[in-house]
Amino acid sequence: MPRTSESSTPRILVEDVRKAFLLRHTHSFKETFVAALRRKKLTTDFRALDGVSFEIGEGEAVALLGYNGSGKSTMLKMISGVLRPDSGKVLTRGRVAGLIEVGAGFHPDLSGRENIYLNAAILGMSKKETDERFQSIVDFSEIEQFIDTEVKHYSSGMFLRLAFSVAIHTEVDILLIDEILSVGDEPFQKKCLARIRELHAAGKSLVVVSHDLDMVSDLCERGILLRDGQVAFDGDSKRAVEMMRV
Structure with a gap:
């Protein structure tokens, strides 16, 4: 059974969220000019999210599922604050850490050591907190020999x-x-999954997007299936995965 929050206030509230992107069909001024002469459509509106609503409680582990273009990664970026909805609202309660794009927020000309402090500050940690956890961060990453590169x-x-x-x-x-x-x-993936399970056991809320359906159905109790930017199913993760595989 999905874990329910002891608090009546959800960690994440998504209410009637809509988000559209403008898709361009030309890649140069010449293509645009020729297309305009031929009266071809230069752009198309793509509705990534179309009236999506759900709540995620404290301590829940939720998989966002769907095929490419279903809106799941867009929804995750909304929750992280990277994107804003065109309409509707996305509210979060507590500190959010997003592992959305590998290396996002890293400065290429800074060392690994300097980037630890930079990223920790972005995630809301003080220098004192980072000092205290620095060696644990480096040890977990297993890249100590490159930390000053x-x-x-x-x-x-x-x-x-x-x-x-x-x-x-x-x-x-x-x-x-x-x-x-x-x-x-694989060994590092297993270590990451073990750490994620520890965080979940400690009452942290997880939202996971992955094409590894077996992994997410095992890690998450609940699955939200998106199709064409809308919620097609919200319930048991194993049932959501079954619907994905139909």
């Missing part, structure tokens, strides 16, 4: 390790994860 020389896997390690060492209330566990070797 500029991150522009890091591989995507090294970005992942450092970004994940910083995020899970903050005092987070809501953790957002988007496909990030698909990067890195």
